Amino acid sequence: MAWVKGDRLQGGKYTIERELGRGRFGITYLVRNNNSDRLVIKTLNDDLLKSLTQQERERLETMFWQEAVKLTLCKHKHIVQVAQPFKEGEHWCLVMEYVDGVSLADRRQQILSEQEALRYIQQIGEALIVVHENRLIHRDVHPGNIFLRVRDGQPEAVLIDFGLALDFDHILTTNRTKETSEGFTPPELYAQSIPTGAYSDIYSLAATLYVLLTGKTPVSALKRKIDNARLVEPKDWNNQVSDRTNRAILTGMKLDPKERSQSMREWLDSLGLTAENSQPSVIVPSNTKSNWERKIQFWGVVIATIAAIGTLLAGIAPWIPIFHLFPSSNQPSPSPSPSSTKSL
Structure with a gap:
């Protein structure tokens, strides 16, 4: 049977809004759940099922259920999300997110x-x-x-x-x-x-x-x-x-x-x-530079200059008395007190 607007499935959990599409194998419906969220329900085409032998129908329904369960494992932000299938009367149904x-x-x-x-x-x-x-x-x-x-x-x-x-x-x-x-x-x-x-x-x-x-x-x-x-x-x-x-x-x-x-x-x-x-x-021509590349180049020069000055001062420190006012870098630093150490 085909569902129409207002039909309720799963004891009222889903309400049919309208049919979205119909193919040889399946029918797709737009539904709302109890939270008024829009979802999609897909089910096998009843006309097709009626045309099959009992053995063919059972096999088709089993394959639909097995494939639907596997699809619930395919979690990815670029795949429409699928919930566990359920059975409404004699029809297996697959619940999917509605992509607007x-x-x-x-x-x-x-x-x-x-x-x-x-x-x-x-x-x-x-x-x-x-x-x-x-x-x-x-x-x-x-x-x-x-x-x-x-x-x-x-x-x-x-x-x-x-x-x-x-x-x-x-x-x-x-x-x-x-x-x-x-x-x-x-x-x-x-x-x-x-x-x-x-x-x-x-x-x-x-x-x-x-x-x-x-x-x-x-x-x-x-x-x-x-x-x-x-x-x-x-x-x-x-x-x-x-x-x-x-x-x-x-x-x-x-x-x-x-x-x-x-x-x-x-x-x-x-x-x-x-x-x-x-x-x-993207290949950028060698004679052009983006703003961020210029910034990186500028700060690279600044850092290199600071490092060079630090090396120069370290070399002349023994000859300038003021540098002896500071502790030697070779002296061990004091251990932090327990109160000053925090776990992250």
């Missing part, structure tokens, strides 16, 4: 600067490392599943809507194209015979970076593989794209998974993003 923002697919500026695009890719890449460490694959990374929200006055990317359906699809049909995202899905997700891995999400994230820098959706992996369609290099669309970023995108979108980076960390490193919160390195 706009997706990268609906971004106002079609072509982002490389620095801004890499900042979002860095955030989502670090989030996916946590997903992969929990032996999960997102399977559906694309601009529509990356939302931008404002935290501390700065926009940040948040990964939502894990592609659980792709993992379930193989028990129902050999045609997986219904649940793929054109231009962002790697070739191995179109077939059952090829194993998936972290490199599958790398393909999708590289394709996402492609569209952020060019405003163009890359040709699908299926057309590249079957029709020998050419993947236009990002730099051919936007000559402002750096050579390093251009190479990293093309490597990440190799049709053969073995030719891609084998871990998200490796791929982020190839972009010059070696640690969380790092930014792509």
